[in-house]
Amino acid sequence: MSPTPWNAFVSSGDSRIKEMMEEIKEGIYVTNVWYTRFQNYVTGDFSTIPRDGTFLLKDGEIECPIKEIRISDNMRKILLNIASLSHKKEQIYWWEVDVPVFAPHALIKGVKITKPFA
Known part of the structure; x- marks a missing residue:
């Protein structure tokens, strides 16, 4: 047995997505994640793999797509x-x-991103 949110509700903010992107000097825009697993349910440690559209942002603009990263x-x-x-x-x-979630886009500072070494 493990804790699972079945009816998550996230309140809206007051920003437009374009405005949020313009705040970013250098960052990553993640549109979707999969294979999300918790290493520790008590502390909240987790990892997930971005997919379907992950982009490098520079000075508020999409610079290029990126792949093979993990959060x-x-x-x-x-x-x-x-x-925001x-x-x-x-x-x-x-x-x-089975139940969809309605959620806003989120601008999150300081997310730990890792990339495999070749």
Whole structure:
């Protein structure tokens, strides 16, 4: 048995997605993740793999697509580092969850990204 949110609700913010991107000097825009696994449910440590559209942002503009990265971080830290939320929510369907989530885009500072060495 493990904790699972079945009816997550995330409030909207007051930002437009374009405005949120313009705030980013250098960062990554992740549109979707999969294979999300918790290493520790108590502390919130997890890892996930971005897919379907992950882009390098420079000076608020999409520079190029990127691949082969992993997000390895902590849920509490992620929630504490939310800088802004979009006013528009998107309906998100996940392959292993029957009930969709409606959530805004989030600008999160200091997310730990790793990349495999070649």
